[in-house]
Amino acid sequence: MTTTILRLKEPITLPVEAKSVSPDRFVGLRQEEVAALPVLFGRRQLTLGDLFAVEGDGTEKTVIEGDLSHIKRIGQGMSQGRITIHGNVGMHLGAKMCGGEIVVHGNVDAWAGAHMSGGLIRVHGNAGPMLGAAYPGEKRGMCGGVILIDGDAGPRAGERMRRGLIAVQGNLGEFAGARMIAGSLFVFGTLGARAGAGMKRGTIVALGEIADSLLPVFRYACSYRPAFLRYYLHRLREWGLPVTPEQVAGLFRRHTGDVTTLGKGEILVYDQ
C-alpha cells in the first residue's frame, strides 16, 4: 500500500495534540508502529491507534478521515509528503511546516500554517483566525510556502508574515496582513477592515471589495498594471483559483504604507 489511512474511530470533544501525524514521522514505520505513535488526549498520553483505525504502513502519503475539529498540530513541522484530510481540522495545522503538501476537504481552525517556511496548504473550506501568522511574542510569522483557501479566512491572516503567499478566495477578516514584514496576501472576496495596519513591506492584493475604507496611513500612489502581479495571477490560475482575464490585464490602485512604520508596504486594489 502506498498510502497510510487514518480513520477516526469515534467523535472527540477533548482537545488532542497530534503533532506525530506527519509524513516525517510515518515514513519507514510499519502499521503497528504508526498506531503506537503518541498523542496527547486532554492531559492523557494515548497512541494514534487509540483514536484512529490505522491502515497501511507509514508512507509519504497520508489520508485522514473524520471530524478532526478538536485535533491540533496535524502536520506540524512536516518537510515532505502529502496529508489529505476529509473533514474539519483543529488548530495549528501545518504550523512550522517547511515542505510537503496538506490538502483539507473541510474547514481549518486558527493558526493554520503559522510560522510555515515552505510547502503548500490547500483548504477547500474556510480558515480560522491567524492564518499563516506569528505566535504571540514572535517577531516573524509565515516565512515561505503557499496557503490557498477556497473559502473565507478569519482575522489577522498573515500577521507579521515575512515571506510566502496566502491567497483567499472568499472574504478576509479584519487586520489582514497586520505588521506584515514582507510576502504576498491575496483576497478575491472582501478585504476586512484595518488591513495592513503596521505593515513595513509586503503586498496585499484586493481583487474584490473593501469592507471599510483603507486606513489613513496608506496613501494612494497611482493606478497601474504591476508586471509582477501578472506573474502571480498566472500562477494562481494554474492552481485553480478563479482569476479572470480582466483581473490579469486590469489596472490596480497602489496605496503605500503604513506610513507610521517603514511605509514600504502596499495594498493593490483592483480597479473594477
Added chain:
Amino acid sequence: MHINGVEIEDTFAEAFKMRGARLIITAVNPRWALTAAQVTTGFGTSVIACGCEAGIEAVIPADETPDGRPGVSVLIFTMGSKGMENQLMRRVGQCIMTCPTTACFNGLESDEMLKIGGTLRYFGDGFQSSKRLEGRRLWRIPVMEGEFLVEESFGIKKAIGGGNFLILGESPEATLEAAERAVEAMEKVREVVLPFPGGIVRSGSKTTSKYKFLHASTNTAYCPTIRRQTESALPEGVNSVLEIVIDGLDEEAVREATRVGIEAACRPGIVRISAGNYGGNLGQYHIHLRELWK
C-alpha cells in the same frame, strides 16, 4: 556528396566552447517584446568585437511565458562567465529596462547562476522591492512608466559557438536567395541563434592579416573579386559567397541547424556548400558536413 545537385564539400566547421544564457523578454504586445529583443541582440554578431554573440531564438506565445504576456526568447553567448555577467548587465539594463512595458525572466535552469536583477535593482535607489514565489525571486524596480520586473539570477551553461557553413553561388541573387531560405529553415530549430544580420554573413574572416595591428581580415580565399590575385578556394562559376554562423546551447542543436540549413540552401544557382575552419587546431568542435546525414 550532392544534395539537389549541389556539392557538399568534404570539410568541417570548426566551433568553439562558449557560455550561453537565455533571456525571456515579455511585453504588453508582440511589437514591444520584439523591439526589446532586437535592441538587446543588436551589435552582438562577433564576440571579438561586440563582447558577445546574440540572437533571437524564438517568439513565445503568451500562454507559455511566465507572466502570460507575449514574449521573445533571446540567446546570448560569451567566451566566459565574467564576460557574460558584463554583457547581461549592460544589455538588460540598457536595452530591456529602458523599453516600455517589458519584463525580463531567466530562461535557463542551471547550477551556475549570475546575479543580474539582484544587481540592477540598485537602480531603484532604495525603492526597489522583491517578490519570491516557489524559489524564483523577481525584482521590481520603479521606473517612470511604472515598474520594471527582472529576475534576480540568470543561468548560464557551456555552449558552442562558431558553427558555420558557406554557400557558394553562381550569382549574388541566387546566393542570397539560398541563404534566406536556409535562415528560414534554421529559425525553426530551438536552442540556436544566427547572430549576424538577418542570420547571414557577407564578410567572413580569416584569423591572419598582413597588418600587424589586425588579428583578423577578410577571408581572401572566398572573395570572388580577388580570385586571380591570391590563392582562391572558389571553383569556376562561383561569383558570390555567403556564410551562416550558428551558436547553440549544445552541439546537437548546432548540428541539426546546420543540417536543415544546408538542405534548404541547396537550390538552383548554388554550386557548392563549404565550411570555415582553422585546420582543426583552434576549435574544440569539428562539425563534418557530410556526417550530418549519417
